[in-house]
Amino acid sequence: MAERQKLKAASEITTVESLQFDFGTIEVATNKFSDDNKIGEGGFGKVYKGVLPEGKEIAVKRFSMKSLQGLEEFKNEVVLIAKLQHKNLVRLLGCGIQGEEKLLVYEFMPNKSLDNFIFDSKRRSQLDWNTYYNIISGIARGLLYLHEDSRLKIIHRDLKPSNVLLDHDMVAKISDFGMARIFSENQNIANTKRVVGTYGYMAPEYAMEGAFSVKSDVFSFGVILLEIISGKRSSGFYLTEHSQTLLAYAWRLWCEDNVLEFVDNFMIESCSTSEIVKCIHIGLLCVEENPQDRPTMSTVVVMLGSESVALPEPKHPAFSVVKFMPMDEISVNDLSFSTIVPQ
Template identity: 70%
Template sequence: MLYQSNLLFGLLAEKVIMDKDKDTPLVMYMFVICMLLLCVGSSTDPIDTYCPTEFPLYSSNSTFDNNLKLLLGLLPSNTASKNGFYNTSVGDGQDKVYGQALCRGDITNSTVCKECIQKASQDLTKMCNSEDAIIWYELCQVRYSFQMFFTSMTYTGKYPNHNLKEKNISHTSGFDQVLAYLMNNLSQEAAFIPANNMFAAGEIQYSGSDGIKNKKLYGLVQCTRDISEGDCATCLSSALTELTQCCSFREGGIILSRTCNVRFESYRFFNQSSAKMLLFPTSKGGGKWKPWMFALTIVGSLLVLAVTILLCTACLLRKGDTGRDEERIERTLLQQLATSKSVAVTQEGDLISSDELLFMNLATIKDATDDFSDTNKLGQGGFGAVYKGVLPDGSEVAVKRLSKKSWQGIEELKNEVILIAKLQHKNLVRLLGCGLEGDEKFLIYEFMSNKSLDQFIFDPEKRSEFDWHTWYGIINGIARGLLYLHEESRLKIIHRDLKPNNVLLDHEMVAKISDFGMARIFFENQNTANTKRVVGTYGYMAPEYAMEGLFSVKSDVFSFGVMLLEIINGKRNSGFYTTELAPTLLAYAWQLWNEERKLEFVDPVLLESCMACEVVKCMHIGLLCVQEDPELRPNMSSVVVLLGSEQMALPKPSQPVFSLGRAFHVDQDPGPATTTNPSMNGGSTLSSVLPR
């Protein structure tokens, strides 16, 4: 609003001067001036600030404080003189401060840019004494940190209070497509046209289905210029997903991040000279939007329509209401799929190309699997069957043929395509391709010759084939794969169904986490979520998730702890009551731990090849992971450090939940569950959990 306020101020001031000799009442001039001052004054407030309390706080007049003052003093003039973007650092060692400033791309007046950076710098130090902070104004943003953040794309996804001020309205049919068309075009220009300095603004004229013509929508996108083109596109894609969620039913909206910002309004809020004019595609009849025409220009957006149709059809078959978090995450996943730049869809709805993922037609898959013959079948689970296949080039693959009519099959396809295709780690199974053709939905993975971990943990003969060194490598591999999902990937992923069946082993016994059909994305500042649709597997679900539907990274930590104890002992947690030693494996481990009989918990076969202190340390870590209070469980970064350390002191574990799985009614997973590659949710899967 600052640009509009200054423009309005100038026009009205000119009017006052021109009318000074006329009989305009003085009170009118005073009223106009007061209103203008209020308008301009309100626009000088920051849109939002981020002052995280988890980072260290600095003291007044400390070395860090003095370095910060020097740095903030350098930003205004340098940013204004260097075309609106500048970053630098001041100091050395632990007191070194990194800073960055960005002015909005349509601000060509260096004085306006400089004054905004000055104001932002002053306000940031008044509002925050954290060693890492950022402030956003309408025309600029300023960030500083104790850690080097240049060239690093970090998506924050903040919803400023500005959005709450926007009026809620009912848009005409097709508004979401118009908004996506505009913002996707602007994102492409900002990210991939160097002359634009990672900024683009534009307007689009379109006709609504209600017959009203010449509607206009205005949009703006921008990235900080230290990140790569690809990171800019990724950041804008994530931001546009959230913009649609928060504000597609409003007159306008804005999403802020450390490295990119997006905004749309029903009025022009930027310098018109910076704008690009777009025309939304329409049919010859003028007014009705055609998906196949839209696909000619933004092919990625058409994919969302195909998946939406599937979802809407599936929703008719679903019973009960999913939680708000489920709906929000579904929209997020759907929008991320829609903004994929390299996906094309034919008029018949077939997937045909992608830079990140290979799309295969049904005929190719049938040839590879001998028409899904039973001789090639690797396993069966609730979402479908898995078959071994051989592609024309001779490479072996595992093909998961998802259930034709199930909502879960659609959900799994959507999750796997979006998540695994974007995640690359040696401890995650590789998704090579997928297909969607009529009722057929299938996923193609790398073939894992040693199949799943459960075949080795619970088979005494196969366990004896490997020494403790191999098992310890598997434990570390699972831990590092989870750490990547929780903290190191571009997305924060909660797996929600971690179990030995979903850990695959390659020819070198390297562990790879698989089966992301139940996984959920968390936003950067999100720690927990709640769902009414509890999904998971008997014996591995955290108590807070099974009882209350609360899940977080600590839910996965609990599942990891159960698996770790199973690897050490060789028995399943869920069926341990048949041994009559204790109701669960966790209870047995806790009992022996407190009685100082720790080595009795270890499978005797492992004791022949392990160091006692190392296997006891792993038992200790396992008990820390399965504690009832999720706050007491370590995160996966701590687990990885503890596994690799020989001397770090471990905290004392508290009592785990003993009756987990026996106090709940369990709806069994439909269909027989046998070993799969990748696993097909072998074992009993919870589709609903009700306390007795």
């Protein structure tokens, strides 16, 4: 057993080394990580735009020295993404390691991340409903690949709008696999004592009990879907005049048969009413409290792609009644944070 683990570790190191960029090349490409090249920032560190000597544009994720992500979790992300190939997943080009420095090099996404559009009133209206629908479908197909169609069974665990990147054609690509866990072929659920992720997108069974499965990602997808349609942040909705949570607000309007009030005003003008109601319906199915009641991503993809599939009635969503302490007592707020999770 010990020998097999050594061989596995050796093969992973080889894989990481085969993907390594020269650190100096990345420094030159990003103009020594200048602020002018910075295109994003999060709990992990910063992201910079770079241009390689041959002219190829790249995005470089530079981990903060204070980041809780250790070398093993970093290698986990590198090895994991290197094995994944799908239209709706961001493509990893390589990595850089020098002393305490850890870098990931991705294909460059000129339209940045989804949150830059859906939570910005000016940029939000630049896209029509058809584009948003394609983004929703793209996220669903990317998750389906992770859960069922890749050689591995992968739970993302930190799906949120800032981790959905958009390419030249506004095609959605899921990114950031630092929290991801690989499941064995017959494994359906796992538990952890150290919950990682982002408040507002974590399924209740994961946030409260540390239990996660493909249905945890389904819940996160449902939250994103409802955020896209409403233009409101789930994590910033706490105790507004509308309701206690975004999910509770959507549920109340659904029960009152007034669900179009949930839709952002500009979107109503560019969409098919029946299509947007169907998306809210799917969103509510995905955020149901009991994970067993939530659909799989394969079912979600079918529901999104068909006008004739009958959808079951949604049940009471999670977090309709707040079970958490007030937001000002929660230190993670809207930042993701990492921890080393043994496989």
